Amino acid sequence: MLKGRIRTIKDAIEFIEREYGVRYSKTRMHVIMRVKLKAKKKSGRPYSVKKDPKKEEEFKKKL
Numbered sequence: 001m002l003k004g005r006i007r008t009i010k011d012a013i014e015f016i017e018r019e020y021g022v023r024y025s026k027t028r029m030h031v032i033m034r035v036k037l038k039a040k041k042k043s044g045r046p047y048s049v050k051k052d053p054k055k056e057e058e059f060k061k062k063l
Contacts, residue, residue, distance in 0.1 A: 009033065 006012050009029050017023050024032065033039040 006015055009026055012033060013024055013026065013029050016029075
């Protein structure tokens with residue numbers, strides 16, 4: 001598949017239908033991606049709202 005271009009299950013369904021002429025339901029595509037391809041959702045890493053950017057830069061300089 002197009003690495004980085006398929007971001008949602010809907011995108012995957014549309015890609016498979018366009019390229020191969022096969023239509024999958026959302027549930028079936030989820031099973032294919034999650035179970036067979038071992039794909040996982042990407043999510044951002046959490047950070048503290050108390051984080052101080054100046055202190056972070058100072059810390060990085062000390063390393």
